[in-house]
Amino acid sequence: MKFVKWLTSVDRRIIFLLVILVVLVPMLITISIPFEVGEPAQNAFNAMDSLPPGSVVMFSVDYDATSYPECHPMIVAMTHHAFKKDLKIILVANIATGLPLGQEALERGAAEHGKEYGVDYVNLGYRPGMVAIMVGMGREIRDFYAQDYANANVDSLPVMQNVHNYDDIALLVSFAHGMQVETWIAYAGARFGQQIIGGVTGVVAPDLYPYLQSGQLVGLLGGLKGASEYESLINRKGLASRGMPAQSAAHILIILLIVIGSISEFIINAHSRRKK
Amino acid sequence: MNFPTILGLWIAATLTIAIFSFLYKDNPLYKFAEHLYVGVSAAYWVIFAAKFTMEQQLINEFSANWHLYLDTGSRAAFWEAWILVIPTILGFMMLTRWFGPKVGWISRWPIAFTIGLGTGLAITGSIQGVQLPQVQATFVPFWGPDLWVVVGNILLFTGVISSIIYFYFSKPHKGFLGGVSRVGIIFIMVSFGAAFGYTVMSRVSLLIGRLYFLVYEWIGGTIEFIKAL
Known part of the structure; x- marks a missing residue:
């Protein structure tokens, strides 16, 4: 007793x-364990993989350093996949402190795939007023992002030439550690029919399953498991896969x-x- | 690996260990790291707001449109410049809270504007984006070729109805209503369990991220640096 x-x-x-x-x-003895890819991650991969070359995807950095181990492997893997498929990436941020992380992921992917800033990808930066921006971008992105993060006029960047609103964005991926995915769904998804994928922390993931069932989310990556599933789908081991054991x-x-x-x-x- | 990188790694590693030291007990090292984090975050936000909001969105925007108006006489550019005066005034009105209650009431006007705008957007977004599609998604068939889909649909319908009934407080939860609300509690508990499981996964992931950094980037990087000397 x-x-x-x-x-x-x-x-x-x-x-x-x-x-x-x-x-x-x-972590030290580097063992690997088998795991199955879930339907939400498979759907996210399929949505990205089925886009024709030249399509524009928008990555929204809605996380910061506090969620780095979960969300960052997702954006790294999806950047790699997008560049491999010759897709164009527009980066925006709803969390200012997360912006450098998104930029780092894009720069790393661009260096590996020989992509050029302004031609293949752009960082539009952070703007305050998340909801108003989400609604307003349905009309014209330039109303809120007339310059990129480095103050360059977006009209001078080839990647933005024919991109004006959600009609020109094939897929939107929100990497989030809060309610941002739900906000994207409520405004960009419901109002403008934007296809959305959520790449979120484990804490947020259970709240998003109803949106998968209703078809408001195309796919979902939940936590480190979701990130490792995406890494296995693109055959590229990263931090998530190494952390799964x-x-x-x-x-x-x-x-x-x-x-x-x-x-x-x-x-x-x-x-x-x-x-x- | 160059010296500034290795220095950065050592600073990051020291701060990580300082934060982890709280797991043993509260100590000055932890407090130092915590305060440093709060200070650096606040400074980052101030710089960010000044550089990317005030300068880029207000000063540069006004200046560009004003010069365009002077050069071309464009009426659109003229209004694009002067429309920025409205949020600027609203912003200054917000700051009157600093100067006590005599003038502090002025700040209620921009707050009212912000709340009105936020509420309007939230209501439309909630109804159009969440409530209606979610209600629509519960209209699922109870028959079909795939047995598991049918079972899932029945569970979904039962879960939604019983959980909503659990939150119906206008009648005492007795008899049939009590039975259904007890079923609702079971569904709610299952969802809490799923949320807890995911939260555990999330917190462990954060630990993995930090330990991975300490082992492979900090220790590994230091060994690499020493070898290269």
């Missing part, structure tokens, strides 16, 4: 240490801790009832 009581009152720092060890070990190991540990905690509580309760 003493041991069972100790289990229910174990110092939380021991649990922290266990979690760190369980995450570190699979550690993720699975940590999940097994957490399940074990919940089971042990519940059984211990059950034993203690049964013991005290018997005493009474």
